[in-house]
Amino acid sequence: MKIFNKEIIGFASSACILLIFGLAHAQAAGDVSVKNGPGKRGEADTIYDAARVWPYVLPDLPYAQDAFEPVISAETVSFHYGKHHKGYLDNLNRLVDGTEFTVSTLEDIITGTAGKDDMSAIFNNASQVWNHTFFWNSLTPDGGGEPPADLKINIEKSFGTVDACKKELASAALSQFGSGWAWLVQDGEKLKVVKTGNAETPLTGGMTPLLTIDVWEHAYYLDHQNRRAEYVDAVIENFINWEFAADNLKKGRRGI
Ligand code: MN
Secondary structure, eight states, X not given: OHHHHHHHHHHHHHHHHHHHHHHHHHHHHTTXXXXXXXXXXXXXXXXXXXXXXXXXXXXXXXXXXXXXTTTSOHHHXXXXXXXXXXXXXXXXXXXXXXXXXXXXXXXXXXXXXXXXXXXXXXXXXXXXXXXHHHHHHHBOTTOOSOOOHHHHHHHHHHHSSHHHHHHHHHHHHHHSOSSEEEXXXXXXXXXXXXXXXXXXXXXXXXXXXXXXXXXXXXXXXXHHTTOHHHHHHHHHHHTBOHHHHHHHHHHTOOOO
16 A cells, blocks of 8 residues: 555656646747747848837847857747846836837837936836847857958957957956946947946947847856856857948948
8 A cells, every 4th residue: 555655656746747847848938939940040020120119029039049059058048038038028018008108119218218217117128128139139150250341440440450359348248247238339430349237228328339248147147157258258259240240330220
């Protein structure tokens, strides 16, 4: 009888563990991993329509979620995009519903609410939606290497060499205390590296972002724990999307 009970308990425990694993997997994957599977690569709209007003939408990722393994795992991308990025978007749509901002573009909301204490929730979520879309496009599985000629000339004018630019970008990413972003921007006639905290963006300082690296812990902690430098160096060497930066510089647009 005791053996029988053990078997029952053992079976029940196994079933329970399987159920928990199944639920955890389903929750982690969500709808987005199906939507952005390899079959959809290259077909989706990955950039915001800059003229779009409320309700704002989550653009598809421009690559599969495992495109940066093992530096950035599919699990990290799944949570970062499907939970964090989508979370900011859902918050924003909820906060803007019924306000005067329903007729505003994302960029107008960001510049219109920056620095206003009573609008910090809308600013933070709008800016984080914009920053994340910009970040996903700042990476590409075929990244790193040499920047396109026009961008390279401008980098060399401002930093001396491409290596010096990369070094400054890494340094900004590492020295940003706590959560934030490292950016390559155009500021007047010069290219610069700047860093921003939390949801802050160079858009509100009149600069044109060219590319960014997310250094919030959620961007790397599952894969690298506290070793931010390991994540930053590997991203700059292998995945930085110079073509995207060159395109932003050429068009003089704010990126999205
Ligand atoms: Mn992030």
